[in-house]
Amino acid sequence: MSSMIELKKDMQLYGKEIYTNDFLKAGFVSYNDENLCWYKVIHHEVLCSVYILLSWRVPPLIPSLHYCAYPLYVPVAVPESSVVERDVFRWVGNIQTAHLKLEYYGIRNPRNGDLAERFFRDTDIQQSSDRRRGAELLQEIIFPEFEKIHNQEDCYALHRAYWLKENIDDYERSGRTHNLIFPFAFIDEVICNEDEKMYPYCILRIQKMFDTFLAEKYAPLWQMQLDALNGIRREEYLAYLEERKRKFVKKLEKKLGIQV
Numbered sequence: 001m002s003s004m005i006e007l008k009k010d011m012q013l014y015g016k017e018i019y020t021n022d023f024l025k026a027g028f029v030s031y032n033d034e035n036l037c038w039y040k041v042i043h044h045e046v047l048c049s050v051y052i053l054l055s056w057r058v059p060p061l062i063p064s065l066h067y068c069a070y071p072l073y074v075p076v077a078v079p080e081s082s083v084v085e086r087d088v089f090r091w092v093g094n095i096q097t098a099h100l101k102l103e104y105y106g107i108r109n110p111r112n113g114d115l116a117e118r119f120f121r122d123t124d125i126q127q128s129s130d131r132r133r134g135a136e137l138l139q140e141i142i143f144p145e146f147e148k149i150h151n152q153e154d155c156y157a158l159h160r161a162y163w164l165k166e167n168i169d170d171y172e173r174s175g176r177t178h179n180l181i182f183p184f185a186f187i188d189e190v191i192c193n194e195d196e197k198m199y200p201y202c203i204l205r206i207q208k209m210f211d212t213f214l215a216e217k218y219a220p221l222w223q224m225q226l227d228a229l230n231g232i233r234r235e236e237y238l239a240y241l242e243e244r245k246r247k248f249v250k251k252l253e254k255k256l257g258i259q260v
Contacts, residue, residue: 037079059124
């Protein structure tokens, strides 16, 4: 089994050869020129992020691209600390995944030319069966999704549609509050956009967490969200989000050189 240092080195080579040119042409910036975590700010309002990650650590190593767009008051990972997909990327629906086109899962055999072509250089990293070896994911899936976003409202509209389809509609059918699993970052978007139709779902989501995890370290933040949803100190919470945005923008400028 490769060490994490070796895995990261192989992934950096893979990312550089297959994706970097397309990212740079689209105006994205790589953290520390590592070619693994890419970022772009749209109209001073929304940060688009793409992370190149492995599904697991043992061969065959299968990369996937995880991508999201959030208003700047929602801090995202800059950079993502691991080259292996973490649990958070599996359940947070606003971080979506683009998978490689793979026709074969096998062990690399340098003596078999056809099989060797399915892997990136002298590594155990699988390439896409598409002739573009994975770069098609940017042009066919990820960039078109980002092109729909011009401001915070567009970003929220996409997230709202996603969570209605993937979670809230199911809750409406079942009536079970444990089915409400959308992230608390979405609740921040609901509050900022004053989407009162979504307030009842957000309130139930928070109340369920209080019932289960009352001592959770995030409880004070949940209470602030709950108050804002109930019309209590809403402006105070919006000021809190604005301050969080200011700090995150400062981080982007320092770590990425992005002038928001």
